[in-house]
Amino acid sequence: MRINGAPIAASRCILAPQGSASRWSSKHVHGTGSGLPTAHRPRLHRRDSLGGRYRLDYRIGYGAAASIYAATCKNTGAIFALKVLHPDHDDDAVEVQRFKQEGLLAAQIRHPNLIPAYDAGWLGGRHFIAMELVEGQTLANVLKGGPIPWERCVSIVCDVLAGLAALHERAVAHRDISPNNCILEHIGGCERARLSDLGYARVVEGMSEAEGLKLGVPPESVPTMIFGTPYFIAPERLRGSPGDFRADIYSVGALWYTMLTGEALPDPRDSDPVAVAQRLDLPPTLRAVLLGAVEIRMRRHHSAASMADAIRKALEDIRAPSNDSIDKMLSDLHDRRRRARRLKVFAPLFVVPVWLAIQPEPTSPACPDPKALLASPVVAARPEPPVATPVDPELATHPEPTPSTTPTPEWKSDAQVLVDMHADEPRTASRREVATSVRVFNLRRALAKCKPPGPMSIEIAIVPGEKTQIDGEPAEGELGRCVEGVLASHPPKRAETIKL
Template sequence: MKDEREQEPSATPEEQRLDEALVAYLRARDSGQPISREAFLDQFPELADKLEELLRVADSLDAWVGRLEEPAPAETIAWGVTVGFDERTTTENIDTLPMPVGKARSHGPTLPYDLGDYTLQQVLGQGGMGVVYLAVQKGLGRQVAVKMIRSGVLASEVEVRRFTQEARAAASLQHPHIVSVYQSGFADGHHFFSMEYVPGVDLAKRIGKTPLDPRIAARYVRDVARAIDHAHARGVLHRDLKPANVLITSDDQVRVTDFGLAKTIETDQDMTGSGTAIGTPGYMAPEQASGQSKSFDETGDVYSLGAILFATLTGRPPFAADGIVRTMLQVIHQPAPAVRSIVPDVPEDLDTIVAKCLEKTPKKRYPSAAALADELDAFLEGRPILARPRPIHVRVWHWLRQVPLIAALGGHRVIEPTRQHQRFQAAALALLIALPLMVGLTMAVGKMIPTPLPDVVRLAGGSDGGVFDQVTRSLAERISEELNIPTEVVPTGGSIDNRDRLLSGEVHLAPMQSGALGNDELAIVAPLFFEAIHVAVRVDSGIDDFESMAGHPIAVGPAGTSMRLATEAFLQSVGLPKERCPRRELPWNELLSPPADAASPADLPPIAVLCVGKRNSWVESLFAKPEGGSPAWRLLPVPQAIEISLQHPSLRPMRILPSDYPEAGLPEEGISTVCTTAFLVTRFQTPDRLVTATLQAIYRQPRLVPDQISPEQALELTRTGLHPAAKRYFETD
């Protein structure tokens, strides 16, 4: 029977040739044969593009397999990929030549191995990109260290360029604290360079997790800073300073090594692309972590030196989160912790030096490695350092910015808040929730506990015999009866004086016109009565309206009184400023009885403007008829009363009726004018009980004044500014 299973499609000739070429390449690579990828691809020009893609995929897969099988050393970020770059001695001593990362356990020729003039004896350390051997230079019979590219004969063009740049950068530096490079070369398909062999340990092992003595730490970092300043002076930036790249010799001296990420300043030669993060996360500057390699300068290495000093003093890097990405985000966004917050015994000067190195903004750091070395010299010699600690308010603000809630409100990013910041936020939120409850409870308790009444209730009066004086004396008697406590009336100069005495606490209650109000401490108890503007002119003056008043002096009340404030606002509204009509301040009785030194009544002002209650006895006396004659004064109407009230909210239209002044000869409908309101005023802290008792006294019969404002009108006139007890009284009653 016919086989109905689906037949596998046969490979095309091109696919067969690709398979054969790939197998040949992998066999050559795994056997350790020297092979150039470029030369191999040249053998298959028609398949070059597809074959190169296959080789790249194969290398990537083998790289990941190899990485899973090997313990990862301290991480360095390069080319945007996480790779090992810590050439510390490993516990697993793989005595083989560097091979292209291939199948597991596919080792090449074993050691010892002759490589040109060198005999490689053992592996000293290895990382993701390089491997270092202890070797003997046969011609000179000396021990050296030989560094080679870990991917061996299959190293990419970028790897070779970076390796060559490292050799050239290190070879250009001659300094007692920098590992010297002797020679670079190419043999058996391998790029290599030889350098000084430094027996000892690196600073990372020297630290472990135990802080060093502050003076030893300062000396180590000072010497490293001198070495880095030497590199900077020759145009070389290290860019990967960390404890693992600082060797400690047997005589306790430091040597800086591993310029694998070095950049030449003068040529701006850089093997990394824009936006690529390079370096070791816990020790890289913020501008490195954010991929701004183009902006990296000498201050970036200064930051790393500060991070090394931080590690020597605390036993840990400034930032060490769970994972590389989190660490880099902390480097970019979070301020470094203070050294003394981890190890309180560290000298304050060292804490200050570290804080200056670890500033997020490059311009705030030491401008050079030499400046940092000088500061550490000053510390070691007991001299004052130049750097100053951050002000306390800056440190507090930096700490508060790491509280997640505060950071969110300020648009600041917090990567991993500390336990202290989380506790602070929890406490703050609890307080925010509890605070309104506490305020409400306090207010409720405060209302339950009545404020004590004063021993004596004092009321401000006014001028002797005036309406304010009459009203307050009657009111004082009623309050004393309501509360059964003594009262006292204090004579004053009028509304302005009353306000000042009330604010100073000299009196508890005071009447005043609305023009004297306007202070946040004052509270209205009740409107008492209206005070009308009275415009009186001499009958023989020939003045019939406001236009004819121009040029004539006007008698007004004393300066600073609320009566004067109201009359001035009125005169300005009718177009009679001081320039058109001079003001004359004189006792009102002089208008009726001229003083002895007056030549004639013509020397007195022919106009008087008063703001007083209707039926005022003094105004009434102006219209007294001498025997066999007629009144010497008459009242003028204010035809523009409505317009004036719109300009001045404290003034309102009013009519003066014939019944108010029977002798004045007013028309039957009366005359129009404006008025202001007289209020009884207190302070907001006055006890509710006193305010309520005062209101009960005001509205007892008989009325305090004939035109007293009723309770129904009161709430209409005072929608704002009422004392709370007064507001409750009017709304209830």
């Protein structure tokens, strides 16, 4: 295939699963070398042995330049994915050096989202690379079933960016990110994406981070060749630029678009990638991140780490409570405070009528005894006092005061009257209760940043002085470290159970 008259070394991946498990295979890889003449190095077959060290169990897949076998090391019994260069490419020193560099990069740059190499070299008349055998399938094979939900797409993109960031930190550009080079495996019920095939990787010139890599003589560049997979190559590379980290970012954006739609992003020379991706049905904050990946080079995310950080912030905005709910909470709080202030202002107006209502009426000869008016059922039920005997008239005019057995009215303070009046009204939250509500809200919002992407919910049990529990298990791993970090900055004052 040619683009602007220049041939493209396209990825040609043939998946040939053997047995019940579907395994990954490599795309087209270049590589040559020296040694025995090609005629004396026949192709390998199943059950052959490579140099007496690796027994070839079965072939996983093959491409135009190399084949991949599931092989068992006779010395250790370990099983590897053995990538063996076809002898047809042994006469091109540039291709051999590119194949060697692939093995050295995979061996020296390790990351959970990359596929490591454990051995490489010349054995039994063949150039080979012994890599980890990954049980899974390529993203290209998964996409045969149609588009992927955006939540799963985000998880895959984050894994790809994590592996790509490990390469960028060592000044290495991948240059061939595509569905064929993304392997999906399932570990413990969780899906993990791993970036494979560094056959077209290139060390970016002038980067000091590459000084620690031992790669030997770098392969010569071929100006007329554009390495990569069609529809995933950045526009600047199609114009002849060697490409850098931002070219990889464009490939990630094209990969993301393909997962969401099931179709490849149109050729950037024929249409505007931003205008095409703008029509995607995606949360606005995430769509903005994707558009930043397929933008022109100067406005594109500058590295895998910066794009991953933009995705994390977008997910935080999606999970965070909306502005409407925050405004409603603050409005309710202000309403309670206004009602409390209004109650203090109008308190005397309520006190005076109640105080007058409980005053005893003045006694006069024409009025009955106020004690009779205030007699309660309990007082009325008491036995009648004995009849008084006649007394001296002088004593009658000035009777000796005797203790009264009738209860007198209970005089209440203004504050107590207010309490009685508003006993049935809703109680206004105290400052401590408001502070507690705000503290729990802030803690919940901070912990929401730790939740992994996806619809799955988690429950965090927090007990001061004890180990935090996540879904009934001790907080461990990356999620546990994030939760412990949040609790260190938001120390809990009491036991809380927060569901996210």
